[in-house]
Amino acid sequence: MKTPTKIRGNHPRAESLRIRENLVEAFEDGAVARAGLIAHGRGEAFDYLLGEQTIQPARKAIRAAAALLLIAKRPVVSVNGNSAALTAEEIVSLSELVKAEIEVNIFYRTAEREEIIESLLVRAGAKKVLGVGEGNSACIPELGSERRRVSTNGILVADVVLVPLEDGDRTEALLKMGKKVIAIDLNPISRTSQKASITVVDNLVRAMPELIKEVKKLRQTKKAKLNAIIKQFDNRSNLQRCLSNILERLERLADERGLTG
Amino acid sequence: MKTPTKIRGNHPRAESLRIRENLVEAFEDGAVARAGLIAHGRGEAFDYLLGEQTIQPARKAIRAAAALLLIAKRPVVSVNGNSAALTAEEIVSLSELVKAEIEVNIFYRTAEREEIIESLLVRAGAKKVLGVGEGNSACIPELGSERRRVSTNGILVADVVLVPLEDGDRTEALLKMGKKVIAIDLNPISRTSQKASITVVDNLVRAMPELIKEVKKLRQTKKAKLNAIIKQFDNRSNLQRCLSNILERLERLADERGLTG
Numbered sequence: 001m002k003t004p005t006k007i008r009g010n011h012p013r014a015e016s017l018r019i020r021e022n023l024v025e026a027f028e029d030g031a032v033a034r035a036g037l038i039a040h041g042r043g044e045a046f047d048y049l050l051g052e053q054t055i056q057p058a059r060k061a062i063r064a065a066a067a068l069l070l071i072a073k074r075p076v077v078s079v080n081g082n083s084a085a086l087t088a089e090e091i092v093s094l095s096e097l098v099k100a101e102i103e104v105n106i107f108y109r110t111a112e113r114e115e116i117i118e119s120l121l122v123r124a125g126a127k128k129v130l131g132v133g134e135g136n137s138a139c140i141p142e143l144g145s146e147r148r149r150v151s152t153n154g155i156l157v158a159d160v161v162l163v164p165l166e167d168g169d170r171t172e173a174l175l176k177m178g179k180k181v182i183a184i185d186l187n188p189i190s191r192t193s194q195k196a197s198i199t200v201v202d203n204l205v206r207a208m209p210e211l212i213k214e215v216k217k218l219r220q221t222k223k224a225k226l227n228a229i230i231k232q233f234d235n236r237s238n239l240q241r242c243l244s245n246i247l248e249r250l251e252r253l254a255d256e257r258g259l260t261g
Numbered sequence: 262m263k264t265p266t267k268i269r270g271n272h273p274r275a276e277s278l279r280i281r282e283n284l285v286e287a288f289e290d291g292a293v294a295r296a297g298l299i300a301h302g303r304g305e306a307f308d309y310l311l312g313e314q315t316i317q318p319a320r321k322a323i324r325a326a327a328a329l330l331l332i333a334k335r336p337v338v339s340v341n342g343n344s345a346a347l348t349a350e351e352i353v354s355l356s357e358l359v360k361a362e363i364e365v366n367i368f369y370r371t372a373e374r375e376e377i378i379e380s381l382l383v384r385a386g387a388k389k390v391l392g393v394g395e396g397n398s399a400c401i402p403e404l405g406s407e408r409r410r411v412s413t414n415g416i417l418v419a420d421v422v423l424v425p426l427e428d429g430d431r432t433e434a435l436l437k438m439g440k441k442v443i444a445i446d447l448n449p450i451s452r453t454s455q456k457a458s459i460t461v462v463d464n465l466v467r468a469m470p471e472l473i474k475e476v477k478k479l480r481q482t483k484k485a486k487l488n489a490i491i492k493q494f495d496n497r498s499n500l501q502r503c504l505s506n507i508l509e510r511l512e513r514l515a516d517e518r519g520l521t522g
Contacts, residue, residue, distance in 0.1 A: 020296075020299060023299075024295050024296070024299075027295060034285050034288060034298060035281075035285070037295055037298035037299050037302065038281060038284075038285075038298050038299070038301055038302035038305065039302060040299055040302060041298065041299035041300060041301060041302020041303040041304070041305070041306070042302040042303065042305050042306040043302070043306075044299065044302070044303050044306075045302070045303040045304075045305075045306030045307055045448070046306055187306070188520075189511075189514050189515065189518055189520070194518055236519065236520070239518075239520055240515070240520045243511070243515050243520055246511070247508060247511060247512065250450075250504070250507070250508060250511075251508065253450050254450065254501070254504050257450055257455055257500075258497065259449075259450070259497070259500055259501045259504055
């Protein structure tokens with residue numbers, strides 16, 4: 001059964017509803033888990049608090065993330081069902097631009113779901129997808145879920161991992177292995193956001209195209225300049241600015257609704 | 262396939278994860294729609310902002326809601342998949358206490374899902390459930406979705422409708438028909454929250470037992486006193502207090518994480 005919703009163009013949150021439809025479709029196809037639908041809902045709420053726009057501190061984080069991906073020796077983009085459903089093409093473009101491996105890494109792991117996600121990526125143009133099937137896998141220490149299994153050619157040996165839509169446990173485990181983690185997370189106070197080396201507080205659907213643009217802008221830039229961009233970026237104070245943005249918007253929304261005392 | 266998650270008791274949000282499991286189970290059984298899983302995720306995010314607790318202004322709203330249900334001539338509890346999945350027993354107890362009809366009213370309407378929700382309610386002890394099947398239905402004007410169909414013995418002739426987990430369109434349509442609407446909604450700035458006669462900003466799972474307790478406390482109370490409780494309650498200023506609570510908590514969380522400038 002396909003979703004019976006007809007999204008009216010004038011609905012106050014039409015864009016958000018269209019993204020949701022893509023996700024529900026991928027759920028139908030088996031790429032997205034039930035927990036992925038719930039996680040998407042949490043994301044919607046935080047995106048609403050951001051005003052469903054890429055805020056200035058997110059742009060700053062995207063620039064630093066682009067620089068980090070460009071100087072990385074073995075970057076990997078870690079892909080789950082939701083990120084493949086929403087941004088398969090951008091994942092492929094980005095990984096080509098920064099010569100990153102693409103690795104499927106999912107929480108509710110089944111061979112079938114791995115293959116469905118792989119096929120979404122292949123359909124989007126991916127030539128190689130790691131993390132599918134039993135071969136070449138190693139364990140990340142201290143991770144309870146099935147996601148501890150990683151590819152020996154991918155995340156295990158990566159220096160920089162881009163993890164869109166991840167959980168806190170996962171990010172911590174990667175950091176303990178000495179990797180730099182770039183997270184894309186709509187909640188600036190989540191554990192993932194707190195722990196990541198660079199946190200992009202933005203909707204994946206908006207952040208990925210911006211990240212690609214920034215990589216294109218910076219790819220002729222000298223290494224020393226890229227290093228300077230990374231060094232100048234302070235994740236903590238950037239998260240602070242994201243949170244201020246949210247608080248200001250909540251206050252403004254309250255004001256508009258006559259809810260200020 | 263059942264959810265493979267094992268929720269560790271020490272997980273920071275174990276209770277929230279347990280509630281989620283109940284919902285996913287009801288989804289498996291066909292009571293909850295895919296959109297219901299996403300909506301639950303949005304709720305989780307807002308509940309996190311509330312601190313996953315019943316805040317003081319919510320208690321005040323619950324008291325006013327109990328009084329309104331007790332003086333109502335034809336109260337109806339409107340039930341969708343999520344509310345039946347999470348609080349079928351409380352819905353039945355409450356409706357017995359205030360002599361309310363129970364009516365199934367769902368957005369993604371199928372005969373099968375109506376019946377599944379009905380059976381959840383019957384299993385929880387409901388003797389009569391309206392809104393199932395084609396008989397006895399009328400249309401609420403100005404509602405685009407399938408939810409415009411309501412029972413001629415229920416919502417159509419109700420004076421007070423309790424609508425847990427509703428959307429803004431719906432609440433507005435009911436108000437236009439001259440009904441009082443009690444909403445249970447975790448987002449104090451949603452359209453539903455703004456429009457409802459009484460808005461309980463709380464998780465349904467916590468609010469329903471509290472509402473039952475309050476009804477039991479007030480049910481011997483004289484009508485004049487109940488009317489006074491209702492009159493004293495100001496929904497707008499109460500929503501204002503809910504929002505202040507959320508803003509304060511966000512600031513406190515930021516502070517704990519060293520995110521205040």
